[in-house]
Amino acid sequence: MAVEQANLCTPQDAAVVRTLRVFRDPHVDRELEPATVLIIITKHVMSSPSLNFQTQISGLILSLSFSGQRNMSNSVIEVPPKGGFSFDLCKRNEMLAKKGVNPPSFRKTGTTIVGLVFQDGVILGADTRATEGPIVCDKNCEKIHYMAPNIYCCGAGTAADTEAVTDMVSSQLQLHRYHTGRESRVVTALTLLKRHLFNYQGHVSAALVLGGVDVTGPHLHTIYPHGSTDTLPFATMGSGSLAAMAVFESKYKEGLTRNEGIELVTEAICSGIFNDLGSGSNVDVCVITKGGKEYLRNHLQPNPRTYTNSKGYSFPKKTEVLLTKIIPLKEKVEIIEGGDAMEE
Amino acid sequence: MNFTVSKQPENCLLGPESDSQRTLYPYVTGTSVVALKYKDGILMAADMGGSYGSTLRYKNVERMKPIGKHSLLGASGEISDFQEILRYLDDLILYDNMWDDGNSLGPKEVHNYLTRVMYNRRNKFNPLWNSLVLGGVKKGEKYLGTVSMIGVNFEDNHVATGFGNHLARPILRQDWHENLSFEDGVKLLEKCMRVLLYRDRSAINKLQIAKITEEGVTISQPYSLKTYWEFSAFANPAQGAVGTW
Numbered sequence: 001m002a003v004e005q006a007n008l009c010t011p012q013d014a015a016v017v018r019t020l021r022v023f024r025d026p027h028v029d030r031e032l033e034p035a036t037v038l039i040i041i042t043k044h045v046m047s048s049p050s051l052n053f054q055t056q057i058s059g060l061i062l063s064l065s066f067s068g069q070r071n072m073s074n075s076v077i078e079v080p081p082k083g084g085f086s087f088d089l090c091k092r093n094e095m096l097a098k099k100g101v102n103p104p105s106f107r108k109t110g111t112t113i114v115g116l117v118f119q120d121g122v123i124l125g126a127d128t129r130a131t132e133g134p135i136v137c138d139k140n141c142e143k144i145h146y147m148a149p150n151i152y153c154c155g156a157g158t159a160a161d162t163e164a165v166t167d168m169v170s171s172q173l174q175l176h177r178y179h180t181g182r183e184s185r186v187v188t189a190l191t192l193l194k195r196h197l198f199n200y201q202g203h204v205s206a207a208l209v210l211g212g213v214d215v216t217g218p219h220l221h222t223i224y225p226h227g228s229t230d231t232l233p234f235a236t237m238g239s240g241s242l243a244a245m246a247v248f249e250s251k252y253k254e255g256l257t258r259n260e261g262i263e264l265v266t267e268a269i270c271s272g273i274f275n276d277l278g279s280g281s282n283v284d285v286c287v288i289t290k291g292g293k294e295y296l297r298n299h300l301q302p303n304p305r306t307y308t309n310s311k312g313y314s315f316p317k318k319t320e321v322l323l324t325k326i327i328p329l330k331e332k333v334e335i336i337e338g339g340d341a342m343e344e
Numbered sequence: 345m346n347f348t349v350s351k352q353p354e355n356c357l358l359g360p361e362s363d364s365q366r367t368l369y370p371y372v373t374g375t376s377v378v379a380l381k382y383k384d385g386i387l388m389a390a391d392m393g394g395s396y397g398s399t400l401r402y403k404n405v406e407r408m409k410p411i412g413k414h415s416l417l418g419a420s421g422e423i424s425d426f427q428e429i430l431r432y433l434d435d436l437i438l439y440d441n442m443w444d445d446g447n448s449l450g451p452k453e454v455h456n457y458l459t460r461v462m463y464n465r466r467n468k469f470n471p472l473w474n475s476l477v478l479g480g481v482k483k484g485e486k487y488l489g490t491v492s493m494i495g496v497n498f499e500d501n502h503v504a505t506g507f508g509n510h511l512a513r514p515i516l517r518q519d520w521h522e523n524l525s526f527e528d529g530v531k532l533l534e535k536c537m538r539v540l541l542y543r544d545r546s547a548i549n550k551l552q553i554a555k556i557t558e559e560g561v562t563i564s565q566p567y568s569l570k571t572y573w574e575f576s577a578f579a580n581p582a583q584g585a586v587g588t589w
Binding site: 254 | 507510511512513514515517518535538539542543575576577578581582586
């Protein structure tokens with residue numbers, strides 16, 4: 001094993017080697033995995049701040065990596081997988097980030113999503129822009145996700161997280177409906193979502209506005225990535241939430257009619273679209289009442305493409321064709337008809 | 345063993361720092377200021393709170409002051425830096441008055457002076473931790489501008505600092521128009537301040553509205569806004585979903 005071969009100059013290094021020797025399992029005849037050695041060495045490095053030690057260890061690690069690659073195939077520890085995330089690589093990621101190697105950025109839906117309770121039910125609204133850092137990667141994405149025939153959910157945050165989480169809970173609700181034979185309730189979806197998100201301690205970056213109408217009445221909830229929830233008559237989430245909330249706080253009143261509600265939701269989303277850089281394009285609205293739901297996709301399109309020529313663009317021919325001459329290619333190989341050479 | 349603790353990161357270019365006193369963080373802060381142009385001049389609103397971190401320490405801080413004959417200055421951010429700026433402006437106006445030439449500094453000039461001061465301080469890494477709003481009328485011309493602590497300055501029909509940028513500006517963009525009357529202007533400002541009161545944790549319900557016209561500056565007495573908390577859904581939010589909040 002390369003550990004023994006490394007140059008050890010200080011007593012701390014000797015201490016590391018001693019730990020490694022002890023850690024090697026005497027009952028199983030296999031070599032120490034490089035990853036294990038790395039963890040032990042890192043632990044020692046973290047606890048002793050002397051500079052000398054660190055430079056020695058980097059040499060140690062280099063020699064380790066070479067031998068490790070040859071031995072990787074036959075040393076796999078059989079451990080049953082535990083649920084949830086494994087946070088083993090967090091220290092490594094921190095170290096890399098300090099050196100300037102950052103992980104790739106996720107596709108986020110820098111967003112404005114809103115929900116509103118009106119006379120007969122719930123209205124949800126969302127913009128349609130999905131961003132990847134500073135770039136708009138989808139000009140017309142769908143942020144209002146289906147959960148149940150009477151429950152819809154808007155999602156802000158990392159697009160993959162909101163999609164996956166709403167899909168998952170939607171299928172769980174369907175199974176529950178088969179099991180109970182009843183219409184799904186909004187609190188069921190709420191509890192399933194918040195339990196899942198809390199389990200992942202905020203790493204599943206999904207901020208949701210959940211709304212629906214069930215036997216107990218219309219409900220509107222917000223769910224934060226860490227798993228906390230609020231029950232509100234009007235709610236906004238996403239980067240444009242302040243702009244939308246400004247509209248709601250100044251214009252909301254109780255007992256709104258359907259058209260008033262749709263207008264207010266549209267106004268709030270437009271406020272987000274025009275005042276927040278993370279939101280843009282069109283307005284999606286979903287109206288849920290006891291009778292059913294109405295999904296108004298692209299209810300308002302305040303950002304049309306201007307200056308497009310309806311007849312298409314005809315580029316003027318700039319080069320005149322003076323002469324057309326066709327020269328057949330010369331045959332280099334003679335083709336014999338009915339060649340059976342290949343078939344034997 | 346080395347006992348002196350350096351606050352600088354390793355690759356800092358700031359030089360020896362043992363006894364310099366640059367502003368690193370604000371202590372007593374004021375929250376947003378909102379202002380707009382109306383028919384006769386400028387209307388500006390600010391509340392009277394001075395927060396010390398998360399405590400509401402001072403409830404009688406006047407964050408808007410008249411400058412000379414033609415301008416009105418509102419500030420958010422560090423209160424002590426605002427008082428320092430008032431001293432600078434005092435000297436400036438005094439110097440201008442000493443000339444006694446019948447001409448006086450207008451809002452555009454004061455705004456330019458403030459921009460230079462703020463930008464120069466930022467370049468020395470010792471900023472005045474304020475976002476300023478400067479409004480005024482001179483010879484019938486209305487002027488409304490803003491300067492931030494890093495020296496970003498611009499002029500517009502309606503401006504806001506701090507949280508006002510996120511909560512009040514969208515409302516102003518929708519509802520502002522040329523030649524607002526005084527009453528409409530005050531109503532619009534109150535609408536913005538009410539949303540800020542609901543949604544900014546450092547806002548308090550004690551505000552002043554200041555008006556500057558060709559005639560001069562009037563800063564109103566402190567008063568409070570009416571707020572509405574009686575939405576039935578807020579009375580028992582979890583009645584439909586027992587166990588949540």
